[in-house]
Amino acid sequence: MSHNDKPINGQGNPSFLDVLSQTPPTPPALEPDGKHGTRRLARLRAAWKASWEEGGFLYQRWEEVVQARNGGHGVANWIKAAALLGGLSLIVMMVDTAGDIASATLKGLSALPATNTGDGGGLWGTVDHPVRVFLADQAAHLAVAPAALHAFWQLTGLLSLIGGFFRNSGARITWGLFGGVSLAMVWSASPAGGRAAATGLAALMWALASFFALRGLTLQPIVHNHLPQFQPQFNPALHLHATLPAPTPAGDDSGDDVHPLQR
Template identity: 75%
Template sequence: MPHHDKPATGQDTSFLDVLDQTPPPHDTKDSPRPKRFARLRAAWKASWEEGGFLHQRWEDVFQARHASWHEVANWIKAAALFGGLSLIVLMLDTAGDVASATLKGLSAAPATSGGLWGTVNHPIRVFLADQAAHLSIAPAALYAFWQLTGLVGLVGGFFENAGARITWLLFGIGSLAMIWSAAPAGGRAAATGLAALMWALASIFALRGLTLRPIVHNHPPQYQFTPTLHLHATLPAPAGDDYGPDNVHPLQR
């Protein structure tokens, strides 16, 4: 009759060790051929007994619900850290794909030359295309970056972010300069003025709540100081010769 060596109670034995220690079943009259996966089933059953490998892992998981981070088993910490890092990498990869698709969508926008938006947008496209010819960057990518900068400044400024508001101001000044430089000479002033009005209207949302007045907070002092001056004067004691009876003289007419 085969004898199975089971791990002692409290001994951390892996499942593969139990599988190696489990001998294969022998042929008998009732079972002329060994059953398939008999060793695997025997090792699986032995590892779930008290002190087995899987039993110990289950106990670690059960105790981790009520234990602090320092008391949790090391393999649970490693699994949690690995899962968290994998999730962060997945989120960053997804955010990169979304940003790339946004930039491609912005760069693929048609260059319209009509209407109010075309009056402002066309000179900027022309200016960026002329500058990109001297740089190692495509005009579409440069135009997409310009649009993305304005979008970030507008949204971030709406949420009262100081850096986004500075970006929005620089975006507006740069846009006006590009329009003035690339617009036709006959309509340069009109195109720049129209762009300034559109930028001012958008600044209502980007610079909401911004004021140039200094904010003065009047708070009562926490500690009240009352100056008090104490003077100590020492008067000499009166002498007998000055105020004694010898100093009294009758009134003479």
């Protein structure tokens, strides 16, 4: 980036380093005895004050920052670069944090101890117990604990229910898949004598919960009737085109078939 943004008194706008290099050194007589670097500090102080004066390098940079909100496409390039770098850094931090959280959650689910599959009592137990049994049978062939599968199943249902309540399309699709998979697990792991009743009870519970997950969803098509902003106006008119013969020059009767009567 060029340091000469605006000419000042016919000269370029010097940077802080230019002002520092042009600052006259402090005479050795003014330096206190036993202290080194006083001359350098004095030059830095003088360069700092000169840069903040009107037309100085740091003064111009501050004016660009103040006018950035109204600059539009005319914002200084260094401000655009700094904003872009800051935005990319923030995105990288958010993605890295989200990855760490997801990794910790999955590790926590995998480390859950094996729990009792439940006694299957009550209405909820009638639905939850077959799901636990099905997941425990499947986990025997997988490198994951049955408790982790069950916790993931519950977490999926909870998140899709909350997301569907806020009318998120993806969450509602997940809610439908969650209900279908749950009914399949209940049907597969329930006792043969009560399989139909357990599956029907699970379907009713899922339908009741769908009141919240599918809030506002309707199957009626939405028709938007928009009247045109400018309606054409029709003005019917009848146009008659009549062709008139050219007038005959005076004294020329050659083309006349009818002559006036003469006495």
